[in-house]
Amino acid sequence: xxxxxxxxxxxxxxxxxxxxxxxxxxxxxxxxxxxxxxxxxxxxxxxxxxxxxxxxxxxxxxxxxxxxxxxxxxxxxxxxxxxxxxxxxxxxxxxxxxxxxxxxxxxxxxxxxxxxxxxxxxxxxxxxxxxxxxxxxxxxxxxxxxxxxxxxxxxxxxxxxxxxxxxxxxxxxxxxxxxxxxxxxxx
Amino acid sequence: xxxxxxxxxxxxxxxxxxxxxxxxxxxxxxxxxxxxxxxxxxxxxxxxxxxxxxxxxxxxxxxxxxxxxxxxxxxxxxxxxxxxxxxxxxxxxxxxxxxxxxxxxxxxxxxxxxxxxxxxxxxxxxxxxxxxxxxxxxxxxxxxxxxxxxxxxxxxxxxxxxxxxxxxxxxxxxxxxxxxxxxxxxx
DNA sequence: CGAGGAAACTTGACACTGTCAAGACGGCGG
DNA sequence: CCGCCGTCTTGACAGTGTCAAGTTTCCTCG
Numbered sequence: 001x002x003x004x005x006x007x008x009x010x011x012x013x014x015x016x017x018x019x020x021x022x023x024x025x026x027x028x029x030x031x032x033x034x035x036x037x038x039x040x041x042x043x044x045x046x047x048x049x050x051x052x053x054x055x056x057x058x059x060x061x062x063x064x065x066x067x068x069x070x071x072x073x074x075x076x077x078x079x080x081x082x083x084x085x086x087x088x089x090x091x092x093x094x095x096x097x098x099x100x101x102x103x104x105x106x107x108x109x110x111x112x113x114x115x116x117x118x119x120x121x122x123x124x125x126x127x128x129x130x131x132x133x134x135x136x137x138x139x140x141x142x143x144x145x146x147x148x149x150x151x152x153x154x155x156x157x158x159x160x161x162x163x164x165x166x167x168x169x170x171x172x173x174x175x176x177x178x179x180x181x182x183x184x185x186x187x
Numbered sequence: 188x189x190x191x192x193x194x195x196x197x198x199x200x201x202x203x204x205x206x207x208x209x210x211x212x213x214x215x216x217x218x219x220x221x222x223x224x225x226x227x228x229x230x231x232x233x234x235x236x237x238x239x240x241x242x243x244x245x246x247x248x249x250x251x252x253x254x255x256x257x258x259x260x261x262x263x264x265x266x267x268x269x270x271x272x273x274x275x276x277x278x279x280x281x282x283x284x285x286x287x288x289x290x291x292x293x294x295x296x297x298x299x300x301x302x303x304x305x306x307x308x309x310x311x312x313x314x315x316x317x318x319x320x321x322x323x324x325x326x327x328x329x330x331x332x333x334x335x336x337x338x339x340x341x342x343x344x345x346x347x348x349x350x351x352x353x354x355x356x357x358x359x360x361x362x363x364x365x366x367x368x369x370x371x372x373x374x
Numbered sequence: 375c376g377a378g379g380a381a382a383c384t385t386g387a388c389a390c391t392g393t394c395a396a397g398a399c400g401g402c403g404g
Numbered sequence: 405c406c407g408c409c410g411t412c413t414t415g416a417c418a419g420t421g422t423c424a425a426g427t428t429t430c431c432t433c434g
Contacts, residue, residue, distance in 0.1 A: 010382080012245065023292025026294040028214075028215030028292075028294065028295060029294070031248065031419085031421090032418070032421065032422095033419080033420070033421080035243065041383070041384090042383065042384045042385075043384090043385095043420095043421090044383080044385080044386095044421095044422080045382085045383060045384080046386070047383095047421080047422065047423085048382065048383065049382090051418095052421090052422090053421065053422090070276065074405085089278070104344075104347045104349065105215075106347055106348055106433080107213040107215065107216065108195075111348065120349075121261060123343065126327065126388085129354070131320075135351065138351065138353055139351070139353055140351045140353055140354055140361065140364075142361075142364035142365050142367065142368045143368050145341070145350065145354070145361065145364075146337065146365040146368055146369045148340065148344065149336075149338075149340035149341035149365060150336050150337045150340055150346060150369075151336075151339050151340065152336075152340035152342070152343060152344055153335065153336035153337055153338065153339035153341070153342075153343065154243060154332070154336040155313045155340075156291065156333065156343055157291075157336060160291045160292070160293055161298065162294055162307075162310050163327070163332065164325065164326070164327045165325065166325055166326055166327055167327055167332070169326055174327065174329075174332065177327075177329035177332075178329050178332050178333040178336065180329065180372075181329045181330050181333055181371055181372045181373070182369065182370070182371060182372075183369070183370040183371075183372065184368055184369060184370075185367075185368045185369075185370065187370070199409080217393065218391070218392090219391080219393095220389085220390080220391070228412070228413085229412065229413045229414075230391095230392090230413090230414095231392095231393080231413070231414080231415095232396085232411085233414080234392080234393070234412085235410095235411070235412065236411095239392090239393090239395090240391095240392065245411060263396085265381080333424080
């Protein structure tokens with residue numbers, strides 16, 4: 001199974017190898033050849049399945065958005081609480097750092113990929129739920145924007161190491177404190 | 188002055204060339220050799236002044252934090268309004284995208300560089316002003332964290348193209364709307 | 375059953391990258 | 405005028421992504 005010429009599910013294996021490598025090097029330093037070596041295939045094998053380096057990262061990002069959407073749905077379903085969804089967003093960023101770090105870097109992706117956009121839409125829908133009325137045609141819901149900005153900014157600044165040590169030591173508590181002092185007036 | 192062997196202020200010229208290039212390619216695709224060519228020097232000249240590719244990006248990020256601190260100070264000085272400082276943060280991200288995009292990518296920088304850390308501290312101080320009491324020793328002020336998260340997340344999501352078109356068309360109005368529905372309870 | 379063709383993967387090459395060592399150049403103090 | 409040191413160049417090296425061509429395997433259809 002492992003040393004066949006036809007791998008079986010090399011696409012899957014490459015994505016997993018990429019996530020591993022991303023955890024060690026970060027998305028901008030990812031090496032396609034290193035991913036291929038990790039999966040035990042030749043250096044040009046990834047290109048066959050993903051076309052591009054950006055194609056591989058797009059596949060990773062797509063899977064990331066799917067997982068994020070799942071996590072947000074689960075949080076909403078089990079608690080019905082708007083803030084719990086936000087906490088789940090932050091948790092996801094911490095637990096799935098390799099995914100999260102590639103999901104919001106359009107310059108490394110194929111941003112127009114249909115699968116990616118579908119997964120993005122699923123995540124957005126899961127996040128917006130509970131933020132009042134959905135936006136009118138072409139418009140936006142300020143409350144939804146505000147909530148997304150808050151949780152996303154918290155996650156980014158946390159991962160980038162811009163917060164004090166105490167935040168990194170107990171991010172959940174820190175986010176709870178942040179959520180406690182923040183009120184969104186649903187209009 | 189321009190074609191001397193000793194350039195005069197090559198360091199400065201390289202930073203400016205880097206910012207130009209960053210505006211076109213983004214920080215992860217920046218090529219040192221392209222920067223050198225743009226500045227009209229040999230391909231190894233940047234290494235002499237900055238040691239590293241990360242060193243050059245660190246210099247750019249440092250200058251970015253200085254400029255951000257200036258912008259935040261100015262906003263506070265002229266308005267005395269907490270939300271105006273937030274708006275200035277978002278404006279800075281839009282107007283100085285090449286800087287902003289490199290400032291929060293520690294994996295591309297030398298995060299322990301003393302000059303960088305000084306400039307970061309200046310920005311943080313400018314942002315925290317007006318967010319209630321400064322944090323206790325080793326602790327954090329939840330209101331300051333929340334405000335920073337909100338403006339930073341808004342800026343990141345905007346630049347990454349994750350917001351509806353209407354937001355991109357008039358970001359200032361969108362941020363005003365976001366700030367209007369958000370209340371921070373200073374404790 | 376066996377031939378043909380498509381799909382999966384490899385091999386080799388190319389231009390480009392960052393980094394390093396060694397050398398050429400230029401201004402400055404003695 | 406000499407020597408020296410900081411500034412920059414030249415040349416080389418290993419590693420990168422991508423592309424074209426070749427090889428291997430599987431599947432299907434006669």
